[in-house]
Amino acid sequence: xxxxxxxxxxxxxxxxxxxxxxxxxxxxxxxxxxxxxxxxxxxxxxxxxxxxxxxxxxxxxxxxxxxxxxxxxxxxxxxxxxxxxxxxxxxxxxxxxxxxxxxxxxxxxxxxxxxxxxxxxxxxxxxxxxxxxxxxxxxxxxxxxxxxxxxxxxxxxxxxxxxxxxxxxxxxxxxxxxxxxxxxxxxxxxxxxxxxxxxxxxxxxxxxxxxxxxxxxxxxxxxxxxxxxxxxxxxxxxxxxxxxxxxxxxxxxxxxxxxxxxxxxxxxxxxxxxxxxxxxxxxxxxxxxxxxxxxx
Amino acid sequence: xxxxxxxxxxxxxxxxxxxxxxxxxxxxxxxxxxxxxxxxxxxxxxxxxxxxxxxxxxxxxxxxxxxxxxxxxxxxxxxxxxxxxxxxxxxxxxxxxxxxxxxxxxxxxxxxxxxxxxxxxxxxxxxxxxxxxxxxxxxxxxxxxxxxxxxxxxxxxxxxxxxxxxxxxxxxxxxxxxxxxxxxxxxxxxxxxxxxxxxxxxxxxxxxxxxxxxxxxxxxxxxxxxxxxxxxxxxxxxxxxxxxxxxxxxxxxxxxxxxxxxxxxxxxxxxxxxxxxxxxxxxxxxxxxxxxxxxxxxxxxxxxxxxxxxxxxxx
Numbered sequence: 091x092x093x094x095x096x097x098x099x100x101x102x103x104x105x106x107x108x109x110x111x112x113x114x115x116x117x118x119x120x121x122x123x124x125x126x127x128x129x130x131x132x133x134x135x136x137x138x139x140x141x142x143x144x145x146x147x148x149x150x151x152x153x154x155x156x157x158x159x160x161x162x163x164x165x166x167x168x169x170x171x172x173x174x175x176x177x178x179x180x181x182x183x184x185x186x187x188x189x190x191x192x193x194x195x196x197x198x199x200x201x202x203x204x205x206x207x208x209x210x211x212x213x214x215x216x217x218x219x220x221x222x223x224x225x226x227x228x229x230x231x232x233x234x235x236x237x238x239x240x241x242x243x244x245x246x247x248x249x250x251x252x253x254x255x256x257x258x259x260x261x262x263x264x265x266x267x268x269x270x271x272x273x274x275x276x277x278x279x280x281x282x283x284x285x286x287x288x289x290x291x292x293x294x295x296x297x298x299x300x301x302x303x304x305x306x307x308x309x310x311x312x313x314x315x316x317x318x319x320x321x322x323x324x325x326x327x328x329x330x331x332x333x334x335x336x337x338x339x340x341x342x343x344x345x346x347x348x349x350x351x352x353x354x355x356x357x358x359x360x361x362x363x364x365x366x367x368x369x370x371x372x373x374x375x376x377x378x379x380x381x382x383x384x385x386x
Numbered sequence: 387x388x389x390x391x392x393x394x395x396x397x398x399x400x401x402x403x404x405x406x407x408x409x410x411x412x413x414x415x416x417x418x419x420x421x422x423x424x425x426x427x428x429x430x431x432x433x434x435x436x437x438x439x440x441x442x443x444x445x446x447x448x449x450x451x452x453x454x455x456x457x458x459x460x461x462x463x464x465x466x467x468x469x470x471x472x473x474x475x476x477x478x479x480x481x482x483x484x485x486x487x488x489x490x491x492x493x494x495x496x497x498x499x500x501x502x503x504x505x506x507x508x509x510x511x512x513x514x515x516x517x518x519x520x521x522x523x524x525x526x527x528x529x530x531x532x533x534x535x536x537x538x539x540x541x542x543x544x545x546x547x548x549x550x551x552x553x554x555x556x557x558x559x560x561x562x563x564x565x566x567x568x569x570x571x572x573x574x575x576x577x578x579x580x581x582x583x584x585x586x587x588x589x590x591x592x593x594x595x596x597x598x599x600x601x602x603x604x605x606x607x608x609x610x611x612x613x614x615x616x617x618x619x620x621x622x623x624x625x626x627x628x629x630x631x632x633x634x635x636x637x638x639x640x641x642x643x644x645x646x647x648x649x650x651x652x653x654x655x656x657x658x659x660x661x662x663x664x665x666x667x668x669x670x671x672x673x674x675x676x677x678x679x680x681x682x683x684x685x686x687x688x689x690x691x692x693x694x695x696x697x698x699x700x701x
């Protein structure tokens with residue numbers, strides 16, 4: 091091949107590169123634009139909520155994003171129109187108790203499945219995974235009957251005690267996956283030193299599993315804080331209501347006409363702890379989902 | 387004699403009952419016991435009782451009365467609300483699943499590109515996923531109000547938006563729109579799947595002259611098929627069990643569960659009404675629950691069978 095031939099190849103390679111380059115730049119700009127528009131659509135509801143929560147009732151249907159005047163009073167008014175502090179206290183008690191139960195029992199069970207050998211272990215683990223597929227309604231009614239026989243209906247016990255029995259298949263699975271990544275030599279060394287399994291679990295594995303535990307805590311807290319069906323079924327008197335049930339009182343309290351400015355103000359306050367938890371622990375969500383979701 | 391004396395010391399040395407192996411097995415069972423106990427009392431026991439109760443007439447105050455297939459024959463042959471709720475649920479599953487899968491895959495592919503601000507984008511797209519309670523449902527009833535934010539936005543584009551939760555023909559569509567806000571989980575799982583595709587495959591395809599579209603169909607889709615399969619299966623199982631959003635929406639926009647005009651009467655909403663409203667027909671509701679369970683198992687089974695044909699597993 092002569093010089094001219096080589097020159098030709100080099101030139102066409104350069105133009106090919108340039109063409110690709112331009113193509114890629116256009117593609118990137120397009121992708122970035124779509125992502126930005128999508129992101130605006132995803133966050134707009136939050137700002138609309140805040141905007142509606144700060145409008146006077148006669149302005150609540152106006153298309154303005156900036157309320158004028160800003161009705162700061164909506165927040166105290168909405169939160170005192172129903173016994174909000176009682177709902178808040180109830181939700182907090184239930185969320186904290188069931189989160190504690192979930193973390194303690196799920197980690198104990200996960201320890202057994204990840205780091206101890208016992209006959210039947212793999213069968214039981216398969217059953218754990220199978221329960222993830224079971225629709226909750228199949229067990230819901232007999233469980234309700236059981237708790238009503240125990241006189242637990244209209245107490246917090248049906249919403250907290252079950253968390254102490256393993257904390258759900260998802261959490262056990264997540265922690266087991268994580269526990270398996272911790273080197274076995276650590277446990278063996280501790281065993282030689284005479285440590286009991288309970289001690290190894292609490293003093294070696296738990297401190298090392300903090301990221302996974304944080305994930306479980308966040309998911310469990312969010313789940314309990316935002317649970318609707320459980321309180322709907324089990325709590326009947328208003329002084330036992332959680333925030334989720336309390337929120338639905340706004341519709342009933344408005345005499346048939348939804349009080350949107352109050353509903354948005356109260357909803358925002360109820361969401362706030364979840365938003366705080368999300369921003370504090372956002373990386374744990376990602377870890378939790380990827381740890382259990384991939385390679386389905 | 388020599389034999390006896392040799393055996394003596396052996397017999398005196400008794401093996402301890404708790405060998406290290408046995409000790410570990412016992413500890414293993416003990417640690418797993420909270421879950422095993424919970425499984426027996428709160429899952430297996432209730433499952434069996436629920437199966438039994440489905441053959442009875444039972445409303446908690448009176449003892450269950452055996453009626454054989456009475457509940458089932460009523461449900462299958464005479465119950466209009468069973469048919470409506472099953473129709474609504476299947477409609478919702480069929481519309482929502484492909485929408486969620488396609489949109490979340492598209493967004494995941496964009497989020498997987500080498501662009502500035504990807505961390506912030508991922509955070510924003512995941513954020514709504516954590517907000518699942520009544521507050522978020524209120525927010526969406528408000529946004530999908532006939533004169534709400536969404537219809538205003540559509541109006542700017544010259545589209546007259548429907549009445550969403552106030553129109554029986556559009557109420558389920560409203561739930562699907564709301565569901566699009568909750569695709570952070572599928573996006574994350576798709577991102578993990580996309581990360582697992584070796585880049586040399588794309589390079590090889592490019593050298594062979596494959597364009598973007600050809601690479602998408604011949605590299606991305608086959609290698610992502612296990613992820614797609616997993617998400618389709620789990621999303622269908624989830625969509626069959628829709629309850630919270632439908633129940634709260636229908637009572638916020640309308641008055642009765644299932645409003646408007648029974649268009650949001652989903653399977654579990656109907657089940658809940660039968661079990662906990664009015665005369666609390668627990669036996670009947672248990673029959674409904676088992677029918678749903680069997681439907682979900684059949685649908686999942688069919689998918690596993692079909693999946694073996696289209697899902698590509700690298701070996």
